[in-house]
Amino acid sequence: MTGKTRYFLVGSALVFFVGLSIGLVAYYGGVPQGLFAASPGPAELKFVPADAAIVAYANVKQVMSSDLRQRLRQFGGPTDEGRNEIKTATGIDIENDIEYVVAFMDKRQADAAANNTNGLVLARGQFDQGRLEAFAREKGATVEDYKGKRLIKPGVNDAEQVSSHERGLAVAFLGSGLVAIGGDAVIRRVIDGSAASAKTARDNPEMMKLIADQRDASFWAVGHFDAISSQAKLPQEVTDRIPPITWFSASGHVNGGVQVMVKAETKSDEAASNLRDIVRGFVALAKMQAGNRPEAQALWPSVEMGGTGKTVSLSFGVTTQLIDVMTPKKRDSGGAPKPAAPKKPESSEKSAK
């Protein structure tokens, strides 16, 4: 055997065994996510605590420019009121400044002080920090430094600001083009955690598995189901009848219409089976309701239930046609501007095909 051959065999064996060792380590101990794969979800997840109750994402640019939003606006759906309020309060124009947002609900803060703002919205976009700080100062807000990050706290000049102040709202610049809007205590915890390299949502494998499934969604939310049920304050009779759900996720893809997928993970296969029965019942009921309106009934087959084992999923599509069908009264009442003839963008037509 020549030296060249020997080197080749050794090199080949080395590649083989190194690869196998990586696989073996991943199999038994886990390889850090991102070493061999792009980490799922937005980069801002590094600011989300590992024990966050709910994490949500919305591609603001995509939703704002979608045909669905334009259609809903024509029927008097979303107005510019809320958008203007935020612009007045913070100087941030949602439609033009923000690309996407990541939001989460902090479980610890929720437990500690139910009245305080326990959520945080991380907005990624193009922000002029100097302009926004000047704007805040004009409004009587105070700007302070907290561990190298600029933190804006509302003043107490008017009733709205007093309310924000009492709720502990604050705005912080966490990085270039990244603004955090939410509870003061939550923001400080995020900044502390970031400085101390604390565990983040990326270190929560159960949550990351759910987030990884939301690829390409225009918006999504994942979290512990008990976080929703406790916030929703459902009646005891209802909560007793809901099979034990551990995790939930909801995602939607906005194009001409919106395609929504809701998933729930139960504690056992039996619980999942029960949940499927309940969902089936609700779907049947909805179909019966739609029976009064044949034009709407024609759109119902897009509701699909699925899932195996402990997972239950329900997907449905709300098409622009269904929106047209569901909102005739609004159109006829003359309260809102009459919609122009449906004009689908080319992209939505292609995707529908």
Added chain:
Amino acid sequence: MSTTTPDPNVTLPTAGPAMSDPAMPGSAMAGPAMPGSAMAGPAIPGSAMAGPLMREAPPFVTAALRVFDLSLSQMLWSRRTIFLGLVVGSPVALGLMLRILDAFGFTGSIRMGGAPVPGAAVFGSMIWLLYLRFLVPVLGVFYGTSLIADEVDDKTVTYLFVRPISRSAVLVGKYLAYVVTTVFVVLPSVVVLYLCVQPLGHGSLAEGFMSLLIDLGLLGLGLAAYGALFAMIGAGVKRPLVAGLVFAFGWEQLAMALPGYLRKFTIAYYLQALVPHSMPADGLGSALQALFRDVPSPTTSLSAIFAMIVIFLAIAAWMVEKREYVLEQ
């Protein structure tokens, strides 16, 4: 594969000093026809083998290992290996490309029915379609058929067969060299492909690890089985490459698509029964296969593959021992 440039570090057992010279002047083996075993019979007049320096022939295993040692470098650094590198490198290049696309955010690029395909499914399809159904038979055909046929074509078979070792040891040694060459090229490429492709679509390395181990074992078995079959064809047929290609891409494809027992006379039938990934729906062919599918049990498949390796090699060895190779002038 030729023995015209033997490795200077390797010394095959010789009958005397004159045997180390490949020209072997005066040897009876230099003639065009070589009936039976070259070493059988009394000392050849005029040959250096006659005389007191004649050594005892080494045992079969030792002889086979020496031929393996000699053949490995020749096989590994032949022009055929460039072909092997290209063939094996293309899936790896594809995997790297997918990985780079993923790194740059083109993550939803692989879709099936509108839904993004996870990396495990991509990796499984590549093992199925690229490796098991194409690469392994191709490597088997090109290397397996050439084990003896190349020596005959290059008229160098003489120099191997005049050694005081059995011809079957030559075949087995060369076969082992083929297995090591292909395994050492193919399996690392599969591991690299696994590292590149498996994490795509947020797949996990851990999830696919056990499948990878089965895939690696399966590819090794496939290379050994196809190699043995084509070594047999190479030992017995005059135009082995054509016959091998017809078998791999004619007979196997046809028999696998047809209902009935014909598929049992293919290697693919037993290999596919052991594949841990579900068969990708790649058109009418796979739909038909799924329709008439009968899958042998893993035990049956493994037994059949091992039996084929032993039987094909035994027949190949018998053919090499008995066949009279006529070297064309």
